[in-house]
Amino acid sequence: MVSKEILTLGMELANIVGNRSVESIFDKINVAKKKGDNEETIIKLEEIINELISDKNNLIQIAQAYQEKIITQKITDNEIEYIIENIIPLAEQILKKTAFEEEEKEKIKEGLEIIKSIISKETITILQILGFNFKKSLGEPLTDLVESLIREKVKKVDTEIEKLIIKREIEFLKLCSDEDRYNRFLGLQNN
Structure with a gap:
């Protein structure tokens, strides 16, 4: 299964390549030259050059992102x-x-x-x-397993804490229902 990041990178790459074919660049250059005005031609050619530089930078970023994705999947020697x-x-x-x-x-x-x-x-x-992809096929399931074990332990601890709180409340209610015990309790609290 291809990740969303890889699909996004592929779509960006296809977009850049599709918009900037050699033929379309030469068409833009020819249109700029046909106008006859040298200053306007220079401005149009500079725009084309700036677009190409921008595309080159985007392609470098896409290549680096692909490389980063591949490196994170590969186990080193x-x-x-x-x-x-x-x-x-x-x-x-x-x-x-x-x-x-x-x-x-x-x-x-x-x-x-x-x-x-x-x-x-x-x-x-x-x-x-x-x-x-060893990291995905082995690492992620192991991570999920450990996470579920930890969550299970935390849930058990939370359940035990809840039981102890309820038990404490029951004992306190028992204490309050017996006037002698309650008075002794108040005496201990005051000391």
């Missing part, structure tokens, strides 16, 4: 090496600390061995050349 050196050992550490049965652990170890054979600098580079 250093990042690839870091991932390769750390992901499998991290997965193995997690496996050791989990409470799986031995049979399940063996299956997971076999899966890790397959992953080890697949994860290489060459494989990741080839996939990126083919257009695979």
Whole structure:
């Protein structure tokens, strides 16, 4: 799926290229020359030059925006090496600390061995050349997962706080309904 930013850049590029074909530029130059007035011709030619300079600057900005989008999607060689050196050992550490049965652990170890054979600098580079976006396909879902886990924890904490507030209010109402307890409470508050 192409992002909105890429589509917008493409439309801007098509607009500039469509409006400034070589033929249309030469037509403008010929029209300016045919008028016969040298000053007016110079002014028109300066306008054409300024439009071309403006278009060139816009094209440079579009190219830089495209490059920025591509760079944000590409994993660098250093990042690839870091991932390769750390992901499998991290997965193995997690496996050791989990409470799986031995049979399940063996299956997971076999899966890790397959992953080890697949994860290489060459494989990741080839996939990126083919257009695979690791950051989007792996990074965004992981980000969403962590976000949902955090939201779930916050919701649980909020629920517990609400329960404690209600419990405190109930206890206070119980306190207020017993005159002796309420008077003792007021005495403690005054001290």
